[in-house]
Amino acid sequence: MLDLPALIWPVLFFLAMLMGFVADRTNLCTVSAVAEIMTERRAYTLWNITKIVLWILAITTLIDFFLKVTPMNDDRFTLGWMSLGGGLIFGAGAALNGGCSLQTITRLGRGNLGVILSVAGMPLGAALARVLLIRFPELLPTRETEPLMLPEALQLTLVALSSLLILWESARLMRGYRLSRWRAHLLAADYQPASSAALLGIANGTLFSLVGTWMFTYTLIQSLTNAFYPDSALYRAIPVQMWWLLGAYLLGITVSAIHSRHALLQTTPKPMWIRYFFGGVLMGLGAALVPGGNDMLLFNGIP
Numbered sequence: 684m685l686d687l688p689a690l691i692w693p694v695l696f697f698l699a700m701l702m703g704f705v706a707d708r709t710n711l712c713t714v715s716a717v718a719e720i721m722t723e724r725r726a727y728t729l730w731n732i733t734k735i736v737l738w739i740l741a742i743t744t745l746i747d748f749f750l751k752v753t754p755m756n757d758d759r760f761t762l763g764w765m766s767l768g769g770g771l772i773f774g775a776g777a778a779l780n781g782g783c784s785l786q787t788i789t790r791l792g793r794g795n796l797g798v799i800l801s802v803a804g805m806p807l808g809a810a811l812a813r814v815l816l817i818r819f820p821e822l823l824p825t826r827e828t829e830p831l832m833l834p835e836a837l838q839l840t841l842v843a844l845s846s847l848l849i850l851w852e853s854a855r856l857m858r859g860y861r862l863s864r865w866r867a868h869l870l871a872a873d874y875q876p877a878s879s880a881a882l883l884g885i886a887n888g889t890l891f892s893l894v895g896t897w898m899f900t901y902t903l904i905q906s907l908t909n910a911f912y913p914d915s916a917l918y919r920a921i922p923v924q925m926w927w928l929l930g931a932y933l934l935g936i937t938v939s940a941i942h943s944r945h946a947l948l949q950t951t952p953k954p955m956w957i958r959y960f961f962g963g964v965l966m967g968l969g970a971a972l973v974p975g976g977n978d979m980l981l982f983n984g985i986p
Contacts, residue, residue, distance in 0.1 A: 695924075697931075715782075738849075772965055808963065809967040820916065898929075
C-alpha cells in the first residue's frame with residue numbers, strides 16, 4: 684500500500700471534482716448506450732464510453748511504466764460465472780432504475796431526490812448477496828493476490844500504443860482550438876465527446892494509478908460489508924479517503940449542474956421512484972456478486 688504525501692490529496696480531490704463536473708456535461712450512461720443501439724441502430728454513446736476507457740488505459744499504462752507506483756486500494760478479482768451472473772442482474776436493475784450507477788449518482792447531484800431510494804436499495808440487494816456468499820463460500824469471487832506481470836515486449840508495445848493514442852487524440856483536440864476561448868470551452872453546457880474522454884481519462888487514470896479502486900458502488904458495498912462482516916473473507920479495508928473522493932465527485936456534479944442549469948430539484952414523489960428502489964436492489968445484488976457496478980468496471984476494473 685502506498686502512503687501518499689499529504690500535499691497530493693488536494694490534487695486528487697480536485698481531479699475527482701473535475702470528473703464530476705465533466706460527468707454532468709456528457710453522457711456516461713450504459714443504459715442509454717444500449718437503448719441507442721436497440722432503437723436507433725447506432726453505437727455513438729457506446730463508442731464515446733469506449734474512448735474514455737481507452738484514455739484511462741493509456742494514462743494508467745504510462746504512469747505504471749514510468750513511475751512504478753502501487754495503488755492504495757489495489758483490489759482485483761478473477762472473472763467467473765458468478766461475476767457474469769452478477770453483471771446480468773446489475774444490468775436488469777439498471778434498466779428498471781432508468782440509469783446505471785454513473786447516471787444514478789449524476790441525477791442525485793442534479794437534485795433528483797428520488798434516486799436516494801435507488802441508493803438505499805443498493806445496500807439491501809448487496810446484503811442479500813453477502814448472505815448468499817457467506818453461506819456458500821465456494822461462490823466467493825477470487826481475489827488476485829499477485830501483481831500482474833507482462834512480458835517486457837508487451838509492456839513496450841502497450842506504452843507505444845498508449846503514447847500514440849494520447850498524441851493523436853491531443854492533436855485532434857487542439858486542431859482549431861483557440862486559447863482565448865478557454866472559458867467558453869470550460870463552461871459549455873455539453874462537452875464534446877472527445878474533450879470529455881480526454882478529461883475523464885487523464886483525471887481517472889491518475890486517480891486509479893495512485894488510489895486504486897474508489898468508485899461509488901464498490902466503496903459503498905464494501906464499506907457496508909466491512910461493518911456487518913468484519914471477520915469474514917469478504918472484509919477488505921476501505922480507506923476513508925475513498926469517501927472523500929466520492930464526495931468531491933458528487934460536489935463536482937452539483938456545481939456543474941447549477942451552472943449549466945441541469946439542476947432540477949425534484950422532491951415530489953412519483954411512481955417512478957418505486958422503480959428506482961427495486962432497480963437499486965437488483966443493482967446492489969449484482970454489484971456485490973461481480974463485485975462492483977459499471978462505474979467500478981469502466982473506471983477501475985478494466986484498467
